[in-house]
Amino acid sequence: MSDLVKNIIRFVVFILVQVYILHKVPPLHRFIVPYLYYLFILWLPFNTNRTWLMVIAFIFGLTLDYFLVTPGLHAAACVLIAYIRPFMVNLLIRQEGAEQSYGSPSIHSMGFAPYSIFVVVLTFLHHGYLVFLEWLQFGNFWYFLGKVGATTAVSLLLILITELLFYRKERYRTNAA
Amino acid sequence: MRNIFLFIRRYFNFLFFLALQVLALSFLFRYNKFHEAAFMGVASEITGRVNNRYNTIEYYFKLKKTNEALVKENVELRTLLRSNYLQSDTMHLVAVDSIRVDSLIKYQKYTYLEAKVVGGFITTQTNFFTIHRGTDQGVNVDMAVISPQGVVGRVVNSSANFSTVMTMLSRQFKVDAKLKNSGERGIISWDGVSPDFIQMRNIPKNIKIAKGDSVLTSELSSIFPANIMVGTVDSVFNDPSTNFFTLRLRSSTNFSTVQFVYVVQNKQIEEQRKLESATQKINE
Known part of the structure; x- marks a missing residue:
């Protein structure tokens, strides 16, 4: 399957899972909102142009926004992590030229520790910005801290489960291929 | 350059x-x-269609609860009331002992449209429903939405076939309500904590309130008909710094199971709004 088709399917699946499964779960606590959809942006290929990365993130976030009737909220957070992502990849990549050898970020291509740092930092940024925008409209500072913490914890758990369930084998790309 | x-x-x-x-x-x-x-507008038409697909599955699992709510409402309607009809001139007596719709239709204040809920959330801080009725069917912005059990919300956006409803579980939603026993009025709002409970403010401290008291919409709310159930009192908060109680109400509508709602149109609202805005202009 080509990268384009694979990512289009992922786009649709992530939106549907987020809207019709994770947002339909009865609320456990007001701090806990299970977010998983932004993993789509984390899984985009290494060789995506930075400008395109932001455009895709914007469209992706806005699609979710139209389903949840919050125009702009998730789009802003998605664009932020799409902008930060290339810096993180450059900092954390294991060896010289790994971004040419492998398709996209995963445990296999980056190594467990760098990949977890990559996920944790971007998750934290995403939720921090998302809750910050919400907090500007209401709430106090403890609300902000509590919600960022709890939501990040739940998201990391969900990402861990997703990574274990859908183990992505990254083929080592050679010039011959 | x-x-x-x-x-x-x-x-x-x-x-x-x-x-x-x-x-x-x-x-x-x-x-x-x-x-x-x-x-x-465009987006809600598309998301509405996707929601509609999903709802065909979800609806099946909620049939039992939907049925129960509708049967209950039918029983209530059997003991029918004339309160949907408001005569503008009380001196002019119409001598009928039951409601004859043809002769009273010009006095009808509220008309009802049924609508199917096709999408909705109760997990966010501003919760919306999508209903399968739009401007083509006569739904417009600022109409009231009620369920068989009570108040649901207000239409905030409508496309050709779908409309978005801001539910009572939304921080921007406000409605004027009253206690059924004493008639004391207050403002209903939501604090965003739990989807089971809503808040009622500005109840004077000399009022006696018991747990389980009913709260209804008041006559002052121009978009909602009067005496629609809002909720029942769950607990009373006494803030010593003010002269008012804050009540915590259990909302009568179960937002996670509601499948059918009624969109209510107030036919006399134009006249009322015009008068009110004219009065405001005089006072300025």
């Missing part, structure tokens, strides 16, 4: 990032009441 182009080229990614952020934030804040949000 050349330097400007070089600058833009060098920092293109950062500038592009800022541009997208500004665009997203302007969507969010410029239309902060969610009413005329960007492309919302």
Whole structure:
């Protein structure tokens, strides 16, 4: 399957899972909102142009926004992590030229520790910005801290489960291929 | 000039990032009441269709509860009331002992449209429903939405076949309500904590309140008909710094199971609004 088709399917699946499964779960606590959809942006290929990365993130976030009737909220957070992502990849990549050898970020291509740092930092940024925008409209500072913490914890758990369930084998790309 | 182009080229990614952020934030804040949000009309037509597909499955699992609610409502309607009809002139007596719709239709204040709920959330801080009725069927912005059990919300956006309803579980939603026993009025709002409970403010401290008292919509709420159930009193908070109680109500509508709602149109609202805005102009 080509990268384009694979990512289009992922786009649709992530939106549907987020809207019709994770947002339909009865609320456990007001701090806990299970977010998983932004993993789509984390899984985009290494060789995506930075400008395109932001455009895709914007469209992706806005699609979710139209389903949840919050125009702009998730789009802003998605664009932020799409902008930060290339810096993180450059900092954390294991060896010289790994971004040419492998398709996209995963445990296999980056190594467990760098990949977890990559996920944790971007998750934290995403939720921090998302809750910050919400907090500007209401709430106090403890609300902000509590919600960022709890939501990040739940998201990391969900990402861990997703990574274990859908183990992505990254083929080592050679010039011959 | 050349330097400007070089600058833009060098920092293109950062500038592009800022541009997208500004665009997203302007969507969010410029239309902060969610009413005329960007492309919302087109988008809700599309998301409405997807929601509709999903709802065909969800609906099956909620049939039992939906049935129970509708049967209960039918029983209530059997003991029918004349309160949907308001005579504008009380001196002019119409001598009928039951409601004859043909002769009284010009006095009818509220008309009802049924609508199917096809999408909705109760897990966010501003919860919306999507209903399968739009401007083609006569649903417009600012109409009231009620369920068989009680108040649901207000229409904030409508496309040709779908409408978005801001539910009572939304921080921007406010409605005027009264206690059934004493008639004391207060404002209903939601604090965003739990989807089971809503708040009622501005109840004077000399009023006796018991747990389980009913709260209904008041006559002052222009879009909702009077005496629609809002909820029952769950607990009373006594804030010593004010002269008012804050009540915590258990909402009568179960937002996670509601499948059918009624959209209520107030036929006399234009006249009322015109008068009120004219009065405000005089006072300014």
